[in-house]
Amino acid sequence: MDTEEQHTKRDRSLGPAKGSQERSRFSRSGNPEDRPADAGDLPGEPGGDDGGRTGRRSALRRAALICAALPAAVLLLSAFVVQPFLIPSGSMEPTLRVGDRVFVNKLAYRSGSTPERGDVVVFDGTGSFVPDTAGHNPVAGLLRGAAAVLGLADPPDTDFVKRVVGVGGDHVVCCDRNGRLEVNGTPLDEEYLHTGDAPSRVPFDIVVPDGTLWMMGDHRDRSSDSRSHLGEPGGGMVPVDRVIGRVDLIGWPWSRAGAPTGSGDAFDGVPAPDGSHG
Structure with a gap:
């Protein structure tokens, strides 16, 4: 029996080779620099195309809601308060x-x-x-x-x-x-x-x-x-x-800016129509 062939089979049964383990470990890390050069962003990941489009749509929706809410709030405020x-x-x-x-x-x-x-x-x-x-x-x-x-x-x-x-x-x-x-x-x-x-x-x-x-x-x-x-x-x-x-x-x-000029004391001495004061 070929001894070299036996060693090869036994090594395979022990799991992936060292280089494969390192690549797998690097691909799971959060550091993009640790990823293999041929590893692209997965769909749905934050840096991926799908994630970017989703984020932009979400930002646009928030901006549209704010643009619609501000005039509505101003109109409500002006209708009832100021x-x-x-x-x-x-x-x-x-x-x-x-x-x-x-x-x-x-x-x-x-x-x-x-x-x-x-x-x-x-x-x-x-x-x-x-x-x-x-x-x-x-x-x-x-x-x-x-x-x-x-x-x-x-x-x-x-x-x-x-x-x-x-x-x-x-x-x-x-x-x-x-x-x-x-x-x-x-x-x-x-x-x-x-x-x-x-x-x-x-x-x-x-x-x-x-x-x-x-x-x-x-x-x-x-x-x-x-x-x-x-x-x-x-x-x-x-x-x-x-x-x-x-x-x-x-x-x-x-x-x-500030309070407009009032009437001062111009009307202070004016009695009520019935002649009473205060």
């Missing part, structure tokens, strides 16, 4: 300027609260400042409103920002012998007015009906406000339920 609003005109200068982006607090008048004299508010002027046009497209209005919230369009033409000067029951007169507005017999020192403007160049004497507001801009010479609609149905009065919210913050530009 709505951004672009100031389109100079009627509220110097308090608010053209191009200012403000945040309107939509919770300010919930839970029974109502606008107070001196508040700067955004309201829907439909039926008071602009005609209530029948037959308008509600879907188009909704889409434009959503685009305005996202900063993709100007605010609706029916939205206005003014200062509350008179509330329900107030007697508002222009002007006293010193050229000042009077509310319930008390003259106002309106320090927030635009420099050079008179409190009003249009005389009026009105009583604000309950549930409505008398609105005026701070730039009186350039503001189309309640005074401009005195001879129209409603007399320029804005229903309280048309108020969208109170302007609490200027968000842009950064140089003007």
Whole structure:
């Protein structure tokens, strides 16, 4: 019997050769450098083609979900809590300027609260400042409103920002012998007015009906406000339920960021319509 042949058979029965064991061990290691040169990535492994495509698809799905969720979150927030609003005109200068982006607090008048004299508010002027046009497209209005919230369009033409000067029951007169507005017999020192403007160049004497507001801009010479609609149905009065919210913050530009100028103590001494204070 051939001795060499016997050794060969016996060695095979003991298992793979040493070189084969090393290759097997290297192929199972996590170090790519330890793999044989002809060993490719297996399907489904992290570095493989299938794994890479799966990872990219997963990343794209996450990005799509985020892109869809962000506008939805902004719309929900603006519908119920805080709505951004672009100031389109100079009627509220110097308090608010053209191009200012403000945040309107939509919770300010919930839970029974109502606008107070001196508040700067955004309201829907439909039926008071602009005609209530029948037959308008509600879907188009909704889409434009959503685009305005996202900063993709100007605010609706029916939205206005003014200062509350008179509330329900107030007697508002222009002007006293010193050229000042009077509310319930008390003259106002309106320090927030635009420099050079008179409190009003249009005389009026009105009583604000309950549930409505008398609105005026701070730039009186350039503001189309309640005074401009005195001879129209409603007399320029804005229903309280048309108020969208109170302007609490200027968000842009950064140089003007912060709370807008308030009314100071202009209305502090004004009594209630029945003559009582506080």
